[in-house]
Amino acid sequence: MGLSEKTITVAVVGSVKSGKTTLVENLLAKAGVIDKPGKVESKNTVSDFDPFEQERQISINLTVEPLVWKNVKINFLDTPGFLDFKMDSMSAIKFSDAVLFVVDGSSDIGVTTEMLWDYYLNLEQKKPALFFLNKMDKAEADQSRVVDQIRSLLSNRAAPLSVHANDKVVSVFDDLSGLPEELRNAAAEYKEMVLDAVAEADDVVLEKYLSGEEITQEELSRCFKSAMANGNFFPIMAGSCINDSGLENVLDFLSENVSPLPVSDFPNADTVGIVLKTYMDPYVGRISVIKMLKGSLTTGSQLWNPDTEQLITIPKVSFIVGKKIVDAETVAAPDIGAIVKVEELATNSVLCTPNVKVDVPRLDVPQPLLPKAIEPKTKSDQEKLLSSLHKIQTEDPSFIVFYDREMKQTVIEVQGEMQLNAILGKLHDRYHVEVTLAPREVPYRETIKGRAQAQGRYVKQTGGHGQYGVVFIEIWPTERSAGYEFEDAIFGGAIPNNYIPSVDKGIRERMSKGVIAGYPVVDVHVKLFDGKYHPVDSSDMAFQIAGSLAFQEAFMNAKPILLEPIYKITIKVPEELVGDIMGDINARRGRVLGISAEGKWQVITAEVPYAEIIEYAKDFMSITGGRGIYNTEFVRYEEVPPNIAEQIIEKRKAILEKEKAE
Template sequence: MKNIPIDNVRNFALMGHTGSGKTSLIDSILFKLGQVDRVGSPENGTSVADWTEEEKTHGMTIWAKPFDGVYTAASRKIRRLVMIDTPGFADFIGHKICAAEITDAALITIDAAAGIQVGTQRAWKSAEKRNLPRGIAITCLDKDDTSFDDMLMEIKERWGDERCIPMVLPTSDGKAVDILNTPFSEIPDELKERVKSIKDHLIELAAETDDALIEKYFNGEELSADEFSEGLRKSVHDAHLIPVFATSVKADMGVKETMDSISRLFPSPHDYPVSCAEGNEISADEDQPFSAQIWRCFNDPFVGQMTFIRIYSGVLKPGMEVYNPVKDQKEKISAILYVDGKKTTEAQEAKAGDIVALTKLKNTFLNDSLCAVGSSIKFEPIVFPSPVTAYAVEPKNKADADKIGQALHRATDEDPSIRLEHNTETHELVLWGMGDMHLEVTLEHIKNRSNVDMTHHTPKVAYKETITGSGEGHYKHKKQSGGRGQYGECYIRIRPKSEEEPKWFLNKIVGGAIPGGFIPACEKGFVEGLQNGPLVGSKVINVQVELYDGSYHDVDSSEVAFKIAGSKALHEAIEKSSPVLLEPIMTVKVVVPDQFMGDISGLLNTKRGRILGMGPEDGLQVINADVPQAEMFRFCSELRSLTSGQGSFEMDFARYEQVPAHLASKVISDAKAAKEE
């Protein structure tokens, strides 16, 4: 089944807003490919694509998953369609990014009843960012009050009248016409004039892809069938042509015709080489050295660790030894699996263009590369947005305490947009994700898979402290209790230091008041003292310490004594230097439709945010602001609520700023109360 020439392989990802019909379309395609004996449905839990417990529970796609099958197209050519179903919900964007990176095209689904939604635009942007060839499937045309032509007009207004061209048209009797493959004599009279006009435009688009063809076109000569077909494929590849397909899974309309058009128009892996990290182009040929990129890892309860790869060149067989140039490690290939949802088929080989899973790899994970031993082909790592929502997590019971670390690390290996942080300042284990739903599903998945139950709460803010004035400190550490004593004395001055100043410690000792051998011990004491400020016990930053005097004892002085003296002297100096509390400030980019600008600007103002600018971007409005991190922990859910799920945001750390006095006093009093408790 898999011995299909690479020229006849079509790899593409289905993308779109959540609920726009991606998964239903895949279920229908799998049925027509003969992979299943009935059309599954996400609504009733029978979907082959959304098969995990979490996906069934939440009624949405959560993980990107590959499916494939062999298909005899209308042209009688045998094609292999390799599809990746991707999540539409914004929280799971990491998997959509992975799919966009390792496929050759994108099919963007739009619910005819809902129109272009924010998830549609995100899908378009993901495909456009990588210059992916793309098509658009208008779905759910069986719903009341839907119109293919109205939806097509909206698409043309958004992405271009001349390039968004219908390839599958609905008929008045609920069927579909494939413009490229349906004989003109079989096209209903109601559509003949329209189809002729579209074909004339397609001939022009095909001719524009080649100087020789455009000359032929202007001379009034007809393009051959092969010239027309290849010209259209190149036009799709260059995004000069965006084919639009009319579909309805429930009415069984347009799905087969869409498959035929994809087979004819979408690129094959062989058509266009990819670039590796070194800048060289890799041609998708079987006779080239093996190379592949890892785009997903998953721990299956029955199979074990599964590592999903996209093969860009060469052939891979079980028993082969391959090289991971990222980790500088060799791996032995055990089993090669074709994966269709939860169904796996073992293969005797995989080749360029294939998307397969490998088992039992020891040192290879997401964003690594694999290549033939003796070569060092690496691919650029997939870049993911920074997570925006955090939970502080801890085991629900002591029995799970030993298992929580492994369970969380496994979750971060599997999900590229999950990040685990051991915050040494707040002493919390913090799980970062793209939203509350993302984190809730992650904890649910851990519970279902590893039987580790966790509780969570809003993380503490990692405050810092600094000084606004200058001060002096002195401490003599003297201890005598029989035998050798301890003695060390330090005099210091401190002042605020800018981040640009290179030196934080100045040794101004003269005349041997403190022997040179004890100066490093004093410095260690200062470092230790800066870790625990007087206000809330946070780290003290941007302070310059000057050690200018002291004394020692010939017998009793020691490194420990001077370390203690330095730390105590520093604490005294900080308390005299007007210490203040600092909080992390985040730079936030919020993207919302026009109608929500006022609500979101107001929300940011209530969160002590400073609006830096506003402006349009890709049909939406962008608000840039600086907001204290303490105000951002609930922002994701608040934004989704205010915008009905249409808003999104990115957030990155910018700097530390002083906490307003009235808020600082509460933070300080709460910290003291917690310490006493």
């Protein structure tokens, strides 16, 4: 690759099968990086090299594909179109200088485009975005329909720069006289749209535009740049990878009108980079793709990973072209490079000058919303399962793993089933761990609503050293979340001081095991007000058991109830889905707290029992078709309605009894 005047990074995003990978492949061929474009179907594209990707003919990883066009180095970031892998698309959008949305011109813009557009609009740093309507060769392709969709669903500041006629792309600013009337009219309309969007970016041009004067190419280009940088204009280009039309226009446009964005200057550090993605290559090992934000990455230099506080000596620095690794002396900001075989790096790691404090913007990690219990088929694989999942997490931090001690489940929370499958695939192929999946259990709690007293008596005095402990307690509810309170109200040594902690311990033990359904007891005040002891037979153990027995009995008489976790859910959907969402939330025992408008979106907030939304990710997808996002957050525990509590207790008892029998 020859020397270049500037280096820019362009995120290529959009719905599945819109042709992102094919487009980038064709652009690489145009620029002479590869001889001829590979095909997704033939499993030989530069971008889709993961076996999982090739098998399914889809992209699930972000890949870097650089080329040089007219002295501009363009790093294309090809991304997956599936919402399960949206983190990669988000990373590409956040750390690029421009975003290219690829839309299938013979279809709809698709939900991924809609969702990623929303992410793009909410970025702190404004940057240019443009559209490429692909597949214009197809009979069903319809530029005006897709343009209308983009303008109504995404932005009315989007406007086409060209029309597509007989497999050729004609700029709306060219001489249109040779075009059929219909296209000529469309082109004239598009030209107005473009000028409407860009003219105000430049006073001279605005004046000319309003008075109907011709605007020069140079003036136009000036307006494009400034209107795009400010998010006032989103060019729509069109073409076809099959017919090789409109592709050079994309390269020309990007190289002329996109410049590297300024990044914050990190006053303390000479060098700053962020790992956009790290992944395991079966031959090469770990490859970390690094976007340099300041300074340069040089073979042999020492950099710092502030997350792990590790000093890392940079082995060979490389450039990457899809799956190929090409040696590089150094990779300087704002370029993208890679380092190989550095295990201490994860996706979203920062590399910077040692021992300085820098505030680096990070990748955004979407909340995983689908929990599953995961268990190794072979019990002895439990540790291996966890360590393997943690290794996979270094590549993809958009899923969570933890062990729930209470429910005795290893829980994995994922973006969706496709991501889950990709994780299970890696577990199997790479780490040889087989697993089974089960539904996530709800961590219910037990507590009381009333007051009760009870005696706990543990006395065994039949020859030899006996057991003797008697306690009297009273219990009542504390405030929600106040936890457990133990009050020692023993007077006159009815129980010797050294046995009081034993009573407390026995009660805690009982509480952790539950009384009515085996769930932990919370929010209870226990007052120990009397007892009896025996100078020889009393023991720590006897008083623990007495405490436990007393607690159990008092609890049963103090109106025991079950508590369930309540989550706040915030849902963002288009207006027309609000009715369906509200109806569904009500059916889930939810309470709608509010609804407000945010651009074209409606934002609904509600509180819903966790039990009702464990698998909500799937139902939400089927209600919205993916047009919407939501997040959840634990708020508090609340009483389970009695009829539902009864069922839960029944079910749980059966399980506990079965466990005991085993």
